[in-house]
Amino acid sequence: MEKPLNNRAWLMVAPVFVLVLFSALLPMMTVVNYSLQDSMGQNQFFWNGDGWFRDLLNPSTEIGARFQDALSKNLSFSLVALLIEVPLGIAVALTLPRGGRAVGPLLVIIALPMLIPWNVIGTMWQIFSRADIGLFGAALTGLGLHYNVTQNAISAWCTIVVIDVWHWTPLVILLTYAGLRAIPDAFYQAARIDAASRWATFFNIELPKLQKVLVIVVLLRFMQTFMIYTEPFVVTGGGPGSATTFLSIDLVKIALGQVDLGPAAAMSLVYNLITLTICWIFFTIMTQLDRRRYA
Amino acid sequence: MARITLEGIAHSYPRSPTMALHPINHVWEQGRAYALLGPSGCGKTTLLNIISGLILPSQGRVLFDGKDVTQLPTEQRNIAQVFQFPVIYDTMTVGENLAFPLKNRRVERAAIKARVAEIADLLDLTNELPRRARALTVEAKQKVSLGRGLVRADVAAMLFDEPLTVIDPALKWHLRSKLKAVHRALDLLMIYVTHDQVEALTFADEVVVMKDGRVLQVASPAQLFERPEHTFVGYFIGSPGMNLIAAKVSDHVAHVSGHDIELGARYPKIRNGEAVIGFRPDFASLAPEGGIPVQVRRVEDLGRRRLARVALGPHEIFANVPEGVSIGGGQAGLTIQQDRLFVYVDDELVLGDRR
C-alpha cells in the first residue's frame, strides 16, 4: 500500500504527541535527573554519575540484590502466567460458538473480570482466599493443604498466579476469538471435504492463521504481568517477607516509601529500558510477520 | 463417478421468510460439465452447497447414483469443492497439500506419492511440489486447491464456486483451459457456479440459468443463445443481451409504437394481447431502407461487427449493421429474422404455430 508522503500530517499527530510528551517524556526527564545525583536531603544534590546504576546491577550491593530478586520473581511469574493463560485462553476461545445470539452475552460475561478495578480484584480475592471467610481458602484447607496467603510464601505466590489467570485469561480468549472469526468459512469447509480431523484443522488452519494475534497476546500479557502492582499489593502487600515483591511493588516502596530518589530513579530507568527492549523485539517480530504474509 | 439427482429440492434459511430455492428437479449426468449461471442472490451457491452437503435442504432429496445421500455429511459424499479464493494449508508444501486428503483417508504412502505426481503433472505443478504452498502465485494456489480435489480417485463430482474471482483477468483463460483439459482427461462430473456468462458458456456442456431461487432454463450454450425460454435468459446472455420490447400481440402480428411487425407464427389468444417480443441484435439487421422504420442514434464499430443503437418510438433497440452497408444518422430500416423472433408472456416463452 503506497502512502503519500505528507509532512503536514504532523499537525494531525501533534495533539497526541504533546499529550504523550507531557505524560511520558518530561516526567522521565526528572527521573533521569534524579538517577544521576545523590542527595543529602533538604534539596541539596551532588553529582553521582553512574553510581546508582552500577549499584543496581551489582548483586552484592543491597539495592542490587533487591533488584535482582524482584526481577527474577517477576520474570518467573510472567512465564508461569503465560504458560497457563495462553493455552487456556485458546482452548476456551475454540469452544465459543461461531455465531448466533448467545455470542454477545457470552463475550460480556467473559470480559467481566477485566472491567473490575484492580484494587477491587485484590479485595475480592483477599476475601476469597481466606480460610475463614472465603470459599477458595476454605476449600483448599479443607482438602488438607497448608494454605495460608499471609504466612506461606508458596501459597501467596500461587494465589497471585491464580488471580492473574482469573483476571486476564479473558483477554486471551477475546483476542483469540476475534482472530478465529477472521478465518473465512471456506477453510473449514475445505477441511471437512478433505476429511481432516479436529486436531488437524486446528494445527493446519487455525493456529497458523492466529500467528499475528498470538504475538500481540503474548506481548500484552507479558508486559502486564511484568508491571503487575495493585493485585499483589492488596492481597499480600508484597509478602510474606518478599515472596511476592514484584518489580513495581519494590520500586514504589523505594520511591515513595523511603524517599531514596537516586536508587529509585535508576531502578525506574532500568525497568523502563527492559520494557522498551522487549517491546521493540515484539514490534520487530510483528512487522516481520506482516512482511512474510505479503511476500 | 456418479450421476447426481435432485428430487424436489427446495430451501429456505432459518429465520428467513423467503425461499432461497424453489423446488427443483434435475439430473446431473456423470462426465458432463455444467454451469450454474445467475446474478448474485439467485440461489446458485445455495444449490451447490446442498449438493456438496454443507447445507441440509428444507425439502427434497439428493441422490448419488440412486442412493439417498441427503442426510450424509460432506466428507462421506465423495465430492470435492474449489472456492472463490485459494484454500491451501499455509504450513505445508504443495506436495503435502495434495497428499492431505489421501493421508486423512489412510491411503498407503506409495499410492499417495504416485497419485500426487499424476495430478501435479496434469496441472503443471510438478516443479512446485517441494515449495511452500503460501509462496505461490494466486493462480498456482488455485491449481493446488483444484489438485486437492482431484487427487482422490473416487471423487464423484467436482464443484466450483466462482473459482476465477481472484484470478488476474489476463490469466483467467489459462485456468479455464486447464479446467477443460482436466475435464477431458478425467471424465468427471463438474458443476461450476458463476455469474460471468463468458465463463459459463465457454466451460459448460449445459448451462443452468437461475434467478431468484428458480431454474429458468437448462440448455446448451448454443440453445440458450438461439432460443431463450425466459426473458431474463435472453437479457442476461449475450453482449448486449436480447432486445425486449413491450408489444400488443394478436394472432401473427405484434403492434409496437404504431408499427406492425410480422411474427411468422400464429399465437393463441393472449390476455389483453400484452406481451413482450424479444430478438437478439445478432438476428436483427439494418439497411438504409426497407423493413421497420427506426431512428438511428449511434453506430459503434466494435471491430468484428458494427452495432447500431436505434429507436422505435420510445423503445431502444440494438441491431447489427451488416458489412458493406452504410448507415448514416436519421432513418433506417430494421429487419428481424422471423424464426428468431420470440414472444414472451409473463416473462415466459410462448410457442406459436408456425404452419
Next chain:
Amino acid sequence: MADVLPSAELAVARSRSQSPAARRAHGLLPKLGLAVYLLALMLPIYWLVSMSLRSNEDIMSTLAFWPHHPSLQKYYYILNDSTWVHAFGVSLTYVALNTVISVTAALPAAYAFNRFHFIGDKYLFFWLLSNLMAPAAVYAMPFFNFYYAIGLFDTVWAVALAHCLFNVPVAVWILEGFVAGVPREIDEMAAIDGYSFPRFFIRIFLPLIANGVGVTAFFCFMFSWVEQLLATTLTATDALPFAAVMSRSYSVSGMDWSLLAAAGVLTMIPGAIVIWFVRNHIAKGFALGRV
C-alpha cells in the same frame, strides 16, 4: 459477490448434517469445558456479592454459601455517605475526562498514521506503543512531583491527564485499525466533490468509523476506570477516588468486609453498563481493530 452463506446458518447446517455420534462428541465436551470455565469465572464475583449482602458478624462467624439474611444495608450506607458518593463521582469524572481527551486527540492521529507517510512515523508509532507498556510504578514518583509542581495535584485533571500516558496510545492503536477499514477511495471522492478536510472528516469519515469510536471509548473508559496506582498517588483529599476510600474501610473490629464488598460490587456496574453497549463490536475491538 455471490450469495455468501451466513456463518451462523452454516454452523447450524453443519451441526444438523453431522451423524448423531459426531454431534455428541463435538458438541458436549467443549460446551462442558466452557460451562466449567464460566462457573470458575463467576464464583469469586458471586462470593463478593454474597459478602455484600451479609453483615460482618455473620461473615466472621460462619462460612455460608449464600446469604441467609440478605440485606442491602451497606449499599444504602455507601449511597448516602458523602465521602463515598464524592469518591465515585470523582472517579467517574476523571475517567470521562480522560476518555474524551484521549479519543479526541487520537482521531486525527490515527487518520494520519494510516493515510500518510511522514518523517519519523514508524518511530513515533513505536514510541506510542511502548508507552502502552509503561509500568505505572515507574511514573508514580515523577508524576507526583510534576503535578505537584504545576499545581494540579489532588484534582481530577491530574489523574485524567496522567492516564493519557497509556490511554492515548490505546486509542490511537485501536482507531488506526478501524481507519484502515475505510477504503481510501472515499477520501478521494470527497476531495473531488470539493469537501474541505475538516468537513469531510466530521461529516463523512467519522460516521463511517462510529463503531470504532465507540469501541475505543469503551477501552479508554475501561483502562482508566481500573487503574488505581496513579489515581491514588496523585490525589490526597479533594479528589480521592473510590479505591483510596476503600483502603480506609476499617471499622473498630478490623476490616469492614461487607462494606468493602458492597463498594466493590458498585464499582463493577459502570463497566458492565458500558460494555453492554458495545457488546457486538467487542471481539473486533479487542483485536484492536486489526484482525
